[in-house]
Amino acid sequence: MGPHPAVADVRRAVRAALAGLPSGSLALVAASGGADSLALAAAAGFEAPRTGLAAGLLTVDHGLQEGSAAQAATVVRLASRLGLDPAEALRVEVGRTGGPEAAARDARYAALEGAAERLGAAAVLLGHTRDDQAETVLLGLARGSGTRSLSGMSAESGLYRRPLLELSRATTRAACAALGLDPWDDPHNADPRFTRVRVRERVLPVLEGELGPGVAEALARTARQCREDADALDAWAESAFASAQEAAREAAREAAREAAREAAQDAAPEAGGDFAHSDIALAVAELAGLPGAVRRRVLRRAAVAAGSPAGSVSSAHILAVDRLLTDWRGQRGIDLPAGVVAVRRYGTLILARKPG
Missing domain, CATH: 3.30.465.60 (Uridine Diphospho-n-acetylenolpyruvylglucosamine Reductase; domain 3)
Structure with missing residues (x-):
């Protein structure tokens, strides 16, 4: 019997994202411990050695909530179970420029890039899903900032690869359940002070309710089309x-x-x-x-x-x-x-x- 369909979907996506990396090179998974990054980490640990690659894990401790260091340590301990080595927790100082979401993102990416350079990694895998892509498109639409903003996140951008952009958040949760992994739900992901959370918890459900299911998938498809146009x-x-x-x-x-x-x-x-x-x-x-x-x-x-x-x-x-x-x-x-x-x-x- 093969793996659970959700596990197979995530592994297939990761296998495609790893294709083309030099044999023997290191791919690092950026993992928070949430369902998306946890499913990604498990798939990378499974697929990397089968494609002649090494896979490791990085988790970023933003220090913005009580217990963040303990959560980062928990994610690092999971790495050996998932076949990921090296595994590191990166503590960052979050500034104030651009608001809390932007400042945390800037600090996170700076830490990931620094660690990737130090470890000689060929790629960093990020756990963004189709749902994240839909949220990004809606945020870009609200800003009125043009085709490039509506194109959302790219599947591959320099050091970064996003294998899960064609998969739903429900798929990653199902994959974790099938593998016996217990995801961590970051309280910030339910905090309505953050614009993205309001889009996730309020705006998208209204659109799905009024327009029918499939809105997130349609928005992600729009992002692909806009990206092709913007690139040209x-x-x-x-x-x-x-x-x-x-x-x-x-x-x-x-x-x-x-x-x-x-x-x-x-x-x-x-x-x-x-x-x-x-x-x-x-x-x-x-x-x-x-x-x-x-x-x-x-x-x-x-x-x-x-x-x-x-x-x-x-x-x-x-x-x-x-x-x-x-x-x-x-x-x-x-x-x-x-x-x-x-x-x-x-x-x-x-x-x-x-x-x-």
Whole structure:
């Protein structure tokens, strides 16, 4: 007799996620002790040695609730039972930037990345499920932050792999039950102070009740489609960004050559030929004909490259810069976060930090 269907589903997903990792390399499971990460850890301990890999476990102690250190120690002790070695508890200090959820997430990922580098791991497996993906899509929809936000979490992103994105939370709970594992229910996962908890406990059940079952699956499917679209648009924008930069550099070189021919070197900067190394210069002609979705991605990329923090550049900022291209009336420059300004001069859009 084979394994329970839920166990088989989780193992199959983990096997696919591990495929392609170099033989003999180490994959680490980020485990809290909840049903999702516990099912993931059990599957990784089963599958890794069968595919020529080693598997270990990391658990993060955020120190945000009483008994967190004891819970982390319990998860570490489970590792040997699941065939995972090495196993470590990582204690972190959670800051305040961005609110409690974001601060905890930032501290967690920093700790995981540091441990993975120290241990020489090829991948870190995360236990996000289809339900988590649905919640992420709804949160992105509420923020109105565009296709990339609606694309949710990727199955693979750099060091991280998320094998369970196609599986439900009910599947991971069933897998734990079949394996005799007792998941830990984090009290924070039921605390309505957190936005994600309210989406999980209130919003999604209402949608399921009013629209019928399958809403979470439909939202996860939407995320896959949006991710494909966003990836294609981002690739197009990256190519357009490079082309617009090269066209601006060529225009600057030609302006300098013309100025030299006219023996008027002091005209070269006015013609757009004197860019600081950190300035981002883009040829307006290369951008003007692009679809808005691509053009505004180029502008966001340019703002960040010029020094504006990615999280601080809003849609309003990008729309204002876009008007320098699409509604040019000789207007003044646009101020962007971190002292960056965008100006249009002689057919060139320049994004640079203000002096001083």
